[in-house]
Amino acid sequence: MKIRSLLIIGFSATILALQSCNNSKNSEGKEISTNVAVSATDSRGKKITLPHEAMRVVVLYNALVDDVYMLLAGEKIVGIPQQIYEMEDTYRFLSKLDDRIKNKSIATPTFGGQSSNAESIVGLKPDLVLTFNTDQDNITQIENLGIPVFTFSSLNDEKILEELKNVGKLLGKEKRAEEVTGYVAEEVKKMRASQAASPKKIYYAWSKGRIMSTSGKGSLIDMAITLSGAQNACPVPVEAPNISAETMYKWNPDLIILWNSKLSDVYSLKELEALPAVKNKQVFAMSPSFPYDPHTVKFLLFAKQLRHWCMPEYSQEQLDQDVKKAFEVIYGKKGLI
Template identity: 35%
Template structure:
């Protein structure tokens, strides 16, 4: 009962502080997100609660992080996220930015207390979305599942935050990178393309990526075949299936290669025999649900073509500085 009274009081307070602020259909900024949710703002957002890490990443790339008032809870609890974000934002380092939940677990009271004009999430109940809109708070839902979505969402958030020019620069750069990689991949004879098996983190070596996924796009842009032909996002397979695929190389997501080398039943696989097992780590730099999918693809291409480690890291560093700008970018590359 106490929580109901608190929420009611917050709703009344927020309404009193924002009379007539709810944007109508004639709003200056109007768009529809990839999940079909209509987003209206009278002007670019000044206070943002972001509950979805790929979009938090986009906000730093857009260089509008000063508008953040709330971030995903896992930013503090997940070391893979906390270390890089704390390096580039002292508010995260000191845990001063509010963490009003994460997507479905978002706390409405906590969000309202921050008085944002924009909330960005991946999932949120219809009731919560409507309550926020009733208070004049725009809600943007992102997915970041495929290449085209990642680009659209970056441009959308650029529009919603007043960083349109920066968003256009980032999208143009990303398209140029992928176009260049596509041309290079198309020039490789089919018979010479390597077959790659991708596996997700936390020891899940039989959890891979299907053809309907952003990581599949990364593999294709890198000029290699995805060993998995399943038309889904993240299928689970077994040892027999992996052996039958017999990939030339294995790309791991932040796990040790010994997870493969220590399994006797997998010793006959070409990638295992030839020690062609590679690792995308630290994960922050290769997140396929952000513009950094270009970096993941570049790294995979380097492994497939025998590029030296030094040359590969130089490419990665250059792309990080381009995506985040010299100030943040040069801080981040100290982690490589």
């Protein structure tokens, strides 16, 4: 009997040991099953395969941090851009979702700007890094260190939804990704079914007072403007053209939209003071910018804000209700705004 008891104990210990091999801990010390491989294709068309769902994630761009919280996977984040703490509206909102953000305790493996520190990233022991596909030097360096990298492009609405679904697979949040993207896709369909008969022309100005820099046809901003029911005043099929005041008068937009710029950046320009949109006070600032980040599924809210400015029948009250509802769905929590 004694021998039999010892055999049972030994067998049980072996089973427990095997189970422990198939489990790991996330950034908060919670055990997660790791016995199922996951894979997804990123914006480069590259298939990223992990031996189990990602549990320690470093995110190198602000918009992608936002994506992870939308997927209700914020506890997996172990590294973020320094700008998360520096951008007031972003920091304030994400602090409601994660005390680590509020306490500024999540590591920032960056030099400042968009430069990342490979040594710091390695020290965080991530099993996945998220970044944009334009960050090629960092991507190559990180992958050469044996760390999987999933890239985003955020080229348009379809790519944004597709990339959120795919990263959801790697984070073990496939069902959650379907919930968010399903809601956004349905709202997009409704907006496209109710377009204006005579669309207004919108000129979009880049951030930090770069009024003479805009977004051309085929860009992400062009997509959002079109979705709103308006028309991009810039007819040039160039991602980010720089123009002259003479060109602005030629295009003669009905509205000028600013991103992270002040209204005075336009109204103080002598060369634009005779432009009808300026004379008619049709210059609007997307502020605070966080609720309308077009690099995420919030391109939907960017487009709805434009619709309100273009179409008086789409009231401020309706816009506020739509934004509140969208936040409840995409962040999975009520009372955030």
